[in-house]
Amino acid sequence: xxxxxxxxxxxxxxxxxxxxxxxxxxxxxxxxxxxxxxxxxxxxxxxxxxxxxxxxxxxxxxxxxxxxxxxxxxxxxxxxxxxxxxxxxxxxxxxxxxxxxxxxxxxxxxxxxxxxxxxxxxxxxxxxxxxxxxxxxxxxxxxxxxxxxxxxxxxxxxxxxxxxxxxxxxxxxxxxxxxxxxxxxxxxxxxxxxxxxxxxxxxxxxxxxxxxxxxxxxxxxxxxxxxxxxxxxxxxxxxxxxxxxxxxxxxxxxxxxxxxxxxxxxxxxxxxxxxxxxxxxxxxxxxxxxxxxxxxxxxxxxxxxxxxxxxxxxxxxxxxxxxxxxxxxxxxxxxxxxxxxxxxxxxxxxxx
Amino acid sequence: xxxxxxxxxxxxxxxxxxxxxxxxxxxxxxxxxxxxxxxxxxxxxxxxxxxxxxxxxxxxxxxxxxxxxxxxxxxxxxxxxxxxxxxxxxxxxxxxxxxxxxxxxxxxxxxxxxxxxxxxxxxxxxxxxxxxxxxxxxxxxxxxxxxxxxxxxxxxxxxxxxxxxxxxxxxxxxxxxxxxxxxxxxxxxxxxxxxxxxxxxxxxxxxxxxxxxxxxxxxxxxxxxxxxxxxxxxxxxxxxxxxxxxxxxxxxxxxxxxxxxxxxxxxxxxxxxxxxxxxxxxxxxxxxxxxxxxxxxxxxxxxxxxxxxxxxxxxxxxxxxxxxxxxxxxxxxxxxxxxxxxxxxxxxxxxxxxxxxxxxxxxxxxxxxxxxxxxxxxxxxxxxxxxxxxxxxxxxxxxxxxxxxxxxxxxxxxxxxxxxxxxxxxxxxxxxxxxxxxxxxxxxxxxxxxxxxxxxxxxxxxxxxxxxxxxxxxxxxxxxxxxxxxxxxxxxx
Numbered sequence: 082x083x084x085x086x087x088x089x090x091x092x093x094x095x096x097x098x099x100x101x102x103x104x105x106x107x108x109x110x111x112x113x114x115x116x117x118x119x120x121x122x123x124x125x126x127x128x129x130x131x132x133x134x135x136x137x138x139x140x141x142x143x144x145x146x147x148x149x150x151x152x153x154x155x156x157x158x159x160x161x162x163x164x165x166x167x168x169x170x171x172x173x174x175x176x177x178x179x180x181x182x183x184x185x186x187x188x189x190x191x192x193x194x195x196x197x198x199x200x201x202x203x204x205x206x207x208x209x210x211x212x213x214x215x216x217x218x219x220x221x222x223x224x225x226x227x228x229x230x231x232x233x234x235x236x237x238x239x240x241x242x243x244x245x246x247x248x249x250x251x252x253x254x255x256x257x258x259x260x261x262x263x264x265x266x267x268x269x270x271x272x273x274x275x276x277x278x279x280x281x282x283x284x285x286x287x288x289x290x291x292x293x294x295x296x297x298x299x300x301x302x303x304x305x306x307x308x309x310x311x312x313x314x315x316x317x318x319x320x321x322x323x324x325x326x327x328x329x330x331x332x333x334x335x336x337x338x339x340x341x342x343x344x345x346x347x348x349x350x351x352x353x354x355x356x357x358x359x360x361x362x363x364x365x366x367x368x369x370x371x372x373x374x375x376x377x378x379x380x381x382x383x384x385x386x387x388x389x390x391x392x393x394x395x396x397x398x399x400x401x402x403x404x405x406x407x408x409x410x411x412x413x414x415x416x417x418x419x420x421x422x423x424x425x426x427x428x429x430x431x432x433x
Numbered sequence: 434x435x436x437x438x439x440x441x442x443x444x445x446x447x448x449x450x451x452x453x454x455x456x457x458x459x460x461x462x463x464x465x466x467x468x469x470x471x472x473x474x475x476x477x478x479x480x481x482x483x484x485x486x487x488x489x490x491x492x493x494x495x496x497x498x499x500x501x502x503x504x505x506x507x508x509x510x511x512x513x514x515x516x517x518x519x520x521x522x523x524x525x526x527x528x529x530x531x532x533x534x535x536x537x538x539x540x541x542x543x544x545x546x547x548x549x550x551x552x553x554x555x556x557x558x559x560x561x562x563x564x565x566x567x568x569x570x571x572x573x574x575x576x577x578x579x580x581x582x583x584x585x586x587x588x589x590x591x592x593x594x595x596x597x598x599x600x601x602x603x604x605x606x607x608x609x610x611x612x613x614x615x616x617x618x619x620x621x622x623x624x625x626x627x628x629x630x631x632x633x634x635x636x637x638x639x640x641x642x643x644x645x646x647x648x649x650x651x652x653x654x655x656x657x658x659x660x661x662x663x664x665x666x667x668x669x670x671x672x673x674x675x676x677x678x679x680x681x682x683x684x685x686x687x688x689x690x691x692x693x694x695x696x697x698x699x700x701x702x703x704x705x706x707x708x709x710x711x712x713x714x715x716x717x718x719x720x721x722x723x724x725x726x727x728x729x730x731x732x733x734x735x736x737x738x739x740x741x742x743x744x745x746x747x748x749x750x751x752x753x754x755x756x757x758x759x760x761x762x763x764x765x766x767x768x769x770x771x772x773x774x775x776x777x778x779x780x781x782x783x784x785x786x787x788x789x790x791x792x793x794x795x796x797x798x799x800x801x802x803x804x805x806x807x808x809x810x811x812x813x814x815x816x817x818x819x820x821x822x823x824x825x826x827x828x829x830x831x832x833x834x835x836x837x838x839x840x841x842x843x844x845x846x847x848x849x850x851x852x853x854x855x856x857x858x859x860x861x862x863x864x865x866x867x868x869x870x871x872x873x874x875x876x877x878x879x880x881x882x883x884x885x886x887x888x889x890x891x892x893x894x895x896x897x898x899x900x901x902x903x904x905x906x907x908x909x910x911x912x913x914x915x916x917x918x919x920x921x922x923x924x925x926x
Contacts, residue, residue: 137679138786138817160685189626196632197604210875218784219816220601220856222590222639223864223871224899225883229603229635238631250685272545276569278656278724300727344624346546363626388625404629409617413886414631420882432630 082144085128086211089240092123094209097424105236105428107146108173111182113394115235115431116402123240125177132243133217136161140200140217142245145177152176156248164192164249166283168325177241183233186325187283187294190275190345190360192249196232201245204231204238207422217245230417236428238421252282252296254303257320258311260291264349264358267291271361272346279305285324286358287331294321324359327394331357337371337396339379340364343388350382371396380404403432437472437481438526440465445484448507448529452487455497460535462486471512471530475577476520476863478777478833483510483524488532492648495531495612499646502529503614508895511642513554513585516577518780519861521588521641521897531646533584539563540649547654548607548624553584553647557591560652569654572599575857576765584647590639592857594690594764595721597815599655601857603638610649611637614888624651636883641859642894644887658723661689662733663757666745667714671695672791674716677743678814679787681720684739686732690721691815692764695794698809698822699763702770708763711747718745718814719760767811767822775807775824779836782864783847784818784856796846797821804839806832818856819847845870860898868898869905877902 096103102120106112129146136159143152149169156162166186167179180202185194201215204227215221215228228245231238262270267286271293274281280297292314295302306313314320323329332338341350345362357366369375371392383390389404406414414433418425449463462468463485472480484507489495502509508528515522524530533554541550544567549560557578561570574593575581581591587609592601599605608622622634637644668674674693681688694702694717699710710717720740722732737748751757763770771778785793794810801808809822821843825836844854844867854860854867868877880899884891 135786135788137682138788139682140786183632193600193604194627196635197600206875206879212875212879213872214876214879216851216853217786218818218852218856220592220596220784220813220818221853222857222859223853223855223868224860224876224880225636226590226603226639227636227879227883230632230883232635233627233632250682250687253685272547276544276547276567276656278658298724298728298731300731301724304725304727342625342627344546345626346543360626388623389629391629406630407619409613409615409619410630410633413619413633416886416889417631417883420886421879 082128082130086205086242089123089128089205090209090211093205093207093240093426096121096426097207097209100424101426102429103426105181105240107175107178108148108171110169110171110174111178114182116398116433118428118431120429125175125240128242131155138217139219139248140245141248142217142243143176144243145175145241147176149174149176149179157251160251161248162251163198163246164188165195165198166325167195168327170326176244180232180241180244181234181236187285187321187359190284190363191282196229198247199228199232199244200247202228202231202241203243205240205242207239207424207426211242215245219247235431237418237432239427254299255282255294255296255317256302256306257292257294257314257317258306258309259314260293260311261289262286262291263289267358268346268348268362274309275345275361279309281361283321284359284361292320329357331355331366334368335395336368337392338394339367339369340391340393341367341379341383341388342391343383343386347386347388350386352379352382371400373397373400376400406433440482440484440526444527448501448505449485451501451505452485452498452529455501456487456489456494460488460490460494462488471515471524471532474512474515474520474522475518476523476861478827479520479523479862481524481526483530484527486530486532488535490535492612492618495646495648496616496618498529498531499612499614500616502892503616503890506890506892508892510894511584511588511646513582513588514556514580516581517585517589517859517861518782519855519859519863521859521861521894523862533582536648544569548651549654550649550651551583552649553587554582557581557583557586564654565657568657570657571652572605572655573602576768583650583652587638587647587650588640588642589857589859592813592818594692594813597691598687598689603635605653606634606638606650607653608651609634609637609647611645611647613645614890614892618648619645622651641861641898643884643898644893658689659725660729661721661723661757662729663690663719663721663751663760664733664736664740665710665749665760666718666720666740667711667747668716668718668744669714669746671716671794673744674718675787675790675814677718677740677745680739680743681736684735686736686739688720688736688815689723690719692719693717693812693814694764694767695810697807698767698811701774701809702763702767705770705773706762706766708759710763714746719764764811767809767820771809771822771824776826776828777833777836779823779825779840780858781819781821781823781840781843782855782858783844783852784816785847785850785852787814787817789850793819793846793850797843800839800842804835806835806839808839813856816856817852841867862897865898865900866904866908868900869908874902874905877905
């Protein structure tokens with residue numbers, strides 16, 4: 082495998098010398114996410130495989146090109162999981178792409194975000210050097226936490242070679258309940274329940290129906306089912322996978338998809354079109370045009386509610402996929418980029 | 434002990450005058466009589482009188498201090514309660530301390546959103562106390578939580594005995610409002626679960642006061658479990674104890690707390706707290722379950738079975754809250770107990786992959802002979818974070834040096850088995866040379882790039898946490914690639 086790293090290093094050094102941008106790609110399952118990038122492809126898929134997995138240490142380390150499904154299969158065999166429940170968005174998703182995209186799935190509000198589970202990373206920087214940050218242990222405060230900074234950096238700081246992530250046991254029991262609730266009531270109830278010691282693990286509201294997933298010890302789930310009421314939903318594993326992978330009917334069609342990230346308690350944000358609400362109220366999907374006027378309207382509504390909006394899929398990317406940054410924050414971004422990637426070759430402009 | 438550097442009185446007068454021009458008189462301390470209490474933090478072996486101490490009342494004053502320091506090129510050392518164990522708040526003879534002591538208000542507590550907005554000087558435990566009427570608490574519980582502040586917790590990414598299940602500071606902080614050395618006020622994170630752009634909050638937490646001055650923190654509050662119960666299990670040797678921990682995890686259980694003590698530790702604390710520990714056991718394991726009554730009963734039964742199969746000689750389950758707290762009291766009082774039986778102790782903080790526990794403890798036992806000092810081991814077993822307590826007497830010539838050498842050798846061992854030199858106490862000044870063992874020149878350069886991105890003037894807590902390449906080169910201790918570490922005779926300080 083070392084010769085593959087050497088090939089990467091050579092490609093990076095050549096690109097840096099000639100100032101030719103590189104477009105890092107794995108399985109291509111999330112190519113549509115973020116701003117469009119021009120550049121020579123840097124294909125990670127050859128650098129694949131699980132490097133280390135010890136279920137009793139609750140840590141898995143794998144190379145960037147490892148298919149996500151391979152990792153999830155290895156974990157499932159030991160009755161463990163990636164608790165941030167990452168969306169794949171296609172059969173070929175890789176670990177590197179998953180970490181770089183930084184997206185978390187339905188369990189986010191209760192178990193934590195992808196970045197919460199990143200323990201360490203090996204990075205190929207813009208000079209072609211291999212750097213190691215963090216490690217395979219859960220508590221580590223030696224040096225700045227660069228490994229977590231790389232989560233969600235969309236490949237703009239370098240090529241992730243290897244990542245160590247914390248894993249958790251699969252819950253013993255899981256049940257989904259369904260409630261008929263109007264949007265404001267659903268948001269209110271979700272926040273109220275989240276303040277109680279209940280084994281909540283996911284929520285999804287659409288069209289007056291709230292689905293609530295409970296996961297944990299058998300006794301805890303049974304207790305919660307008794308105290309919450311509602312109707313038990315059959316075949317719920319498929320439902321949550323469809324929500325996570327955006328195969329649910331809500332996500333069908335060509336209308337652009339916006340993602341609103343808001344405080345969970347934010348009231349209904351009226352933007353005139355259908356919304357699907359996850360994460361206990363903190364993640365809201367919106368089908369609305371992706372032009373400059375809509376972008377302005379949606380972004381100011383999200384900001385007024387205390388959050389931000391992303392033009393997640395489709396639309397006109399020239400309006401900016403991500404909410405603009407405050408100037409002082411943008412300056413820090415630019416310096417970090419220059420520090421890790423001085424020749425500006427890795428996915429330039431993918432984020433901003 | 435390091436000799437401290439004299440403060441230049443002319444420079445002190447100049448800086449104090451400039452600060453007094455923009456701050457109320459009571460916010461600036463320059464007389465050595467007033468600044469003496471700030472000469473060290475929890476790493477008391479190292480003392481240095483600061484040039485000036487400032488105690489701002491609000492964010493505007495923090496910005497004013499930063500501007501004066503920027504203009505006069507004065508380094509800044511931020512300070513919370515000063516409970517840190519690695520010297521992160523150790524002052525500089527030519528520097529200004531910014532104490533958060535007066536920034537001590539809980540600004541907002543929102544039970545519905547399960548968040549609290551607090552100033553950096555608010556004590557960790559005060560947040561949980563304020564949240565208690567709503568059935569909520571702030572999860573990270575470092576053992577200094579009565580005194581330590583949230584600002585310090587953010588700087589160190591503090592953990593606690595429950596972090597295997599509930600996470601560290603980085604998992605429980607949603608937002609930090611930060612004054613930069615350039616005079617900007619920036620918001621990292623936010624009230625939503627994520628913010629646009631790079632995750633600067635993640636890199637800021639645990640940055641040991643080197644990237645900015647926090648003026649507000651929004652923390653996540655979590656529902657208090659209805660019940661908690663703890664199992665105390667005895668093992669005939671430490672390897673069996675370590676394997677039992679692995680068996681609990683393999684059984685798919687994440688205990689709310691999972692702690693181990695060796696015999697030296699249990700014998701050290703028992704006379705002090707009368708916890709009822711088995712003093713014959715080579716290792717004692719504390720294993721906690723929390724949740725609803727039925728959930729706890731289910732988990733305790735499963736854990737007890739796993740521990741028995743893993744070879745526990747004796748198993749006791751706490752019968753009530755008083756007994757649970759008593760079982761924990763020994764573990765939580767390990768540090769004070771060390772102070773009771775030994776004139777001085779030196780607390781280490783390495784983290785290792787748990788599977789190497791028996792090997793590492795055996796090597797530490799050998800080192801006790803080499804360095805001629807005793808060592809008690811308490812261990813956050815769930816997450817591999819060890820706290821060897823090296824017992825010594827600083828009044829005996831050479832003992833402090835031997836304790837420090839012993840400590841550095843333990844840290845090198847932690848790195849050798851794939852772990853880290855610090856799990857939760859931070860690098861500060863104490864472990865800065867051990868950083869050269871864990872990281873190579875390229876990583877250190879990358880850390881400096883991060884530092885410069887936030888602090889281009891290198892004025893915030895300079896010369897802490899990240900050693901310069903020169904420093905490492907002078908020590909001849911750059912990380913050896915290939916993993917072989919020349920271990921004996923690793924000098925320290």
